Amino acid sequence: MPPSFCFxxxxxxxxxxxxxxxxxxxxxxxxxxxxxxxxxxxxxNLKKLDPSPAVEFPHELSAYEITDTVAVEATISPEGxxxxxxxxxxxxxxxxxxxxxTVKKWTFEPYLINGTPVSVRTEITFNFKNTLDHYLDPxxxxxxxxxxxxxxxxxVKRVELQYPPEARLAHIQGEVELRVIIGEDGHVHxxxxxKGHPLLASAxxxxxxxxxxxPYAENGKNLAVDTNITVTFTIR
Numbered sequence: 393m394p395p396s397f398c399f400x401x402x403x404x405x406x407x408x409x410x411x412x413x414x415x416x417x418x419x420x421x422x423x424x425x426x427x428x429x430x431x432x433x434x435x436x437n438l439k440k441l442d443p444s445p446a447v448e449f450p451h452e453l454s455a456y457e458i459t460d461t462v463a464v465e466a467t468i469s470p471e472g473x474x475x476x477x478x479x480x481x482x483x484x485x486x487x488x489x490x491x492x493x494t495v496k497k498w499t500f501e502p503y504l505i506n507g508t509p510v511s512v513r514t515e516i517t518f519n520f521k522n523t524l525d526h527y528l529d530p531x532x533x534x535x536x537x538x539x540x541x542x543x544x545x546x547x548v549k550r551v552e553l554q555y556p557p558e559a560r561l562a563h564i565q566g567e568v569e570l571r572v573i574i575g576e577d578g579h580v581h582x583x584x585x586x587k588g589h590p591l592l593a594s595a596x597x598x599x600x601x602x603x604x605x606x607p608y609a610e611n612g613k614n615l616a617v618d619t620n621i622t623v624t625f626t627i628r
Contacts, residue, residue, distance in 0.1 A: 422505050426513075430467060433503060433512040441472070444498040447518060450486040455597060457571050457584035458522045460484055462491045463515050470509035472500040480515070491518045524582055524618070527573050535573055535618035536608065543619035548578070549604035553623060559591040560627060568596035569622045576614040578605040586620065596623045 423431045462482035467475045477495040479488035495516060502509035527535060559565075568588030575581040583601050585593045600621055607614040 425510070430511050430513040431503070431505065433514050435514045435516045438468070438503060438512070438514060439501040441499045441501060445494055447491050447494045449520065449522060450490050453484065453486055453522065455583070455585055456522065457524065457586045458484065458487075458520060460487055460520045462487050462518045462520065464488075464491050464495045464518070465513065465515050466495050466498075468500055468503070468512050468514065470502055470511055472502045472509075474498050474500075475511075487518075487520055491516075522584075524571055524573055524584055527582055527618070529576065529581075529616040533616065535616035536610070538608065538617050538619045540620050540622065543572070543574070543605070543617065543621065546574075546578075546605040546608060546617075547603055548606050549602075551599045551602040553599050553625060554595050555625060555627075556591050556595050559589070559595075559625065562591070563627060564589055564591055565625045565627050566592065567622050567624050568592050569620055570596060570600055572600065572617075572619055572621050574605050574608070574617040574619065576607055576616055578607045580604075581616070592625050595625070599623065 423433055425431050460483045462484075463480050464477050465480050466477045469475050474496050477492045479492045482488040482491070503512045504510070529535060566589055569586040571584045571586055572580055573582035580601050580603060583597060585597055588596060600623065603621075605617075608617045609615065
């Protein structure tokens with residue numbers, strides 16, 4: 393699990409958006425029950441009751457640069473209780489599990505067909521965004537984007553990679569790419585893992601967060617920098 397460090401700033405945005413693939417119920421044209429007896433209803437036509445819990449972003453992914461959409465299919469009883477919830481799309485297993493687990497705890501107002509509560513099936517969509525896109529320096533400025541070659545040339549202190557024993561034993565090698573925010577002082581102010589084998593990513597994170605850079609300046613003024621750094625693990 394990639395560790396965090398005290399000055400790491402996370403900008404986590406978790407939005408609940410509603411899928412509109414189902415037909416809207418009206419008195420003139422109510423939805424029809426399927427062969428399973430469930431009415432397919434858009435989540436936009438269901439009212440979630442408070443205080444239903446919000447989805448918690450998985451801690452094990454907090455150091456990763458992530459944008460993902462997870463869709464959860466839920467079956468809701470006539471009483472408004474969620475009887476089943478299953479993630480049907482999404483890239484990250486931990487996000488899918490977190491979304492489905494939370495939806496199972498939700499309660500809705502009963503859905504009525506001709507005044508009678510019925511069982512329904514719906515799809516709820518979650519948009520997860522854990523990126524450094526909105527990072528601002530202490531003065532409120534947006535970091536300057538630098539290409540990786542230029543950023544590498546600014547390194548003045550490079551902490552060597554510590555090869556994870558488990559990865560070495562399994563003969564796992566390869567690259568880990570990280571997104572790095574370098575402050576005006578040349579220190580790493582924020583860091584996210586973009587991609588790389590999980591057994592190598594933590595070691596890369598631990599090393600790069602200790603790197604130091606020559607402050608980047610334009611017109612005599614030091615500026616914060618947003619860049620990517622790629623490190624390579626090779627068994628020798």
